[in-house]
Amino acid sequence: MRELINKIQTNLGIQSARSKNISKHVFWSFLYKSGSIIANFILVPLTIKFLDNENYGVWLTLSSFIAWFTFFDIGLGHGLRNKFAEARANNDLESAKGYVSTAYFTIGAICVIFVFLSLLISFNVDWTKIFNTSNALYGQLELLMPIVFACFGLRLIFTLITSIYTADQHHSMQGKISFIIAVGSLVLIWLLTKTSKSSLFMFGAIFSLFPVLILFILNLYAFSTKFKQFKPKWRNVKREYFKSIFGLGLSFFVIQISVIVMFSTDNFIITQLFSPAEVVPYNIAYKYMGISSMVFTMVLVPYWSSITVAYVKEEFDWIKNAMKNLIKFAIIAVILIVIMVLIAPYIYKIWIGDLVEVPVVLTVCMATYFAITVLYAPFNYFINGIGKIKLHMYSFAIGALINIPLSIFLVKYTTLGVEGVIIATIICILPNLIIFPMQYLKLINNTATGIWDK
Structure with missing residues (x-):
């Protein structure tokens, strides 16, 4: 496999060590x-059948x-990713150790409080009303929600290890973990369908x-x-490391909340x-059209931390070439989206048969949403990588304030129906197609001032 990767790199003319590392991890x-x-x-x-x-x-x-509560990491995951990459680029091992320990203990303390409060609230809430479903699910939801909240808290802590791997230029680790979780979950759910009657509780618990189990094992191994030298230790936790991560993380925190809302x-x-039944066709269209974004993200993910390191080392020519290539990939991804819309009815028929009907208008709206996100994504990753995210933060925050009432x-x-929900999101993110490229050009040409340089 290594020889195949080397051959592909040679044929594509990839020469620099950083680009070779990125292309290797993109392949994996x-x-x-x-x-x-x-x-x-x-x-x-x-x-659906189960x-x-x-x-x-x-x-x-x-x-x-549950995804709404990801804001409880207050942006420390992204902050750790950038600061750990910077520390490693500058060979500052003490700071790298401090960032890891501070992030883990801070998130750990937050999650303990979150889990305690969520469990306290969970037993005093009628979840059937929250999810607008029948009273028959009352017992299952009452048992399931505490498990979901507790697992979410643990996952928030253990997921930090993927930020460390990515910051250390091991970009495919997150994909590897997602693959293991996806395949493992599929096998477990298949076994459940063979051994158990329909149960939301059993499904949700698995x-x-x-x-959480997979991420815990990865933390132990890593x-x-x-x-090993970066293993979280209380003595490495310091206020200055928290301020450094949190200073950047706070902006990421606002962005995270905004993204969650939108x-x-x-x-x-x-x-x-x-x-609840109307959520199913909406999510099927989202999953199908989201393939384009997933494929493009495979290319994008390695660039975040690589851009961080390149920016610290002032390797601007490499960044410019990388961005040109990413823009080309974005255009290809949009062409893929158009093709996916044209063949969608046939794919739905093969995939889900007559179980669910997905309106053509919903598919087109979802395709438009993903086309926009793909086109501004390269500039978004560049901005995230160098940490100049104030304008980014304001853009998403304003979109978040508008999104729910507009939906x-x-x-x-x-007369839009369900399609109105995704159209509202499209309207909220549309300005980013102009703002993000403008900020990139100002930053890379060293002409950024004011909010454009923060």
């Missing part, structure tokens, strides 16, 4: 992500609801516990081998304004 990411996509696609019809449309809609909404509230809005307005006062 492609394999892992392809496997994850296949596993997740097989899982959808299997799950749970039925309403229960599957409840699970999708529940998953989105989906919550399995990823801090016993490659990152992208993770859709299922909840649809559930409340329509029903409700388009659904209630127009």
Whole structure:
């Protein structure tokens, strides 16, 4: 496999060590992500048959609801990623150790409080009303929600290891873990369908516990081998490291909340304004059209931390060449999106048969959304990589404030129906197609001032 990668690199004219490392991890990411996509696609019809449309809609909404709480990491994951990469680029091992320990203990303390409060609240809430579903699920949801909250808290801590791997230029590790979780979950759910009756509780418990187990094992392995010297220790936790991570992390924190509001509230809005069953076609269209974004992200992910290191070392020519290539990939991804729209009816028929009907208009709207995100993504990753994210933060924050009321307005006062939810998101992110490229040009040409340089 190594010889094949070297041959591909030679044929493509890839020469620099950084570019070779990126292309290697893009190759592995492609394999892992392809496997994850296949596993997740097989899982959808299997799950619908096991749970039925309403229960599957409840699970999708529940998953989105839990995703809202990712803001509890207050941006420290992204902050750690940038600061650890900078410290390693400058051979500052003490700071690198301090950033890791400070991030782990800070997130650990936050998660303990989060889990305690969520468990306290969970037993005093009627989740059937929250998810607009039948009272028959009351008992299952009452048992499931504490497990989901506890696992989410643990996952928030253990996921930090993927930030460390990525910052250390091991870009495909996140894809590898996602692949293991996707395939493992598929196998476990398949076994569940053979040994158990339909149960939202059993399904949700498996989906919550399995990823935590895999990430826990990765943490044990990483801090016993490659990152042994960076193993979290209380004595390495210092205020200046927290300030450094949190200073950058706070902006990422605001961006995370904004992204959650714009992208993770859709299922909840649809559930409340329509029903859990209406969430299913929406998510099927999202999963299908999202393939384009997933493929492009495989190429993008390695560049974040590589751009961080290149910017620290003032290797601007490499950054410019990298961005030119990423823009070309973005255009190819948009062409792929157009093709996917044209063949969508045939793919849906093969994939889910007659289980769910996905309107053509919904597919087109979803394609438009992904085309926009793909086109501004290269500039977004550059901005994230160098940490000049104030303007980025304001753009997403304004979009988040507008998104929910605009979604409700388009659904209630127009004839758009469910499509109005994704159209509202499209309207909120559209300005980024202008703002992000402008900021990149100003920064790379050293003409950025004011908010453009913060």
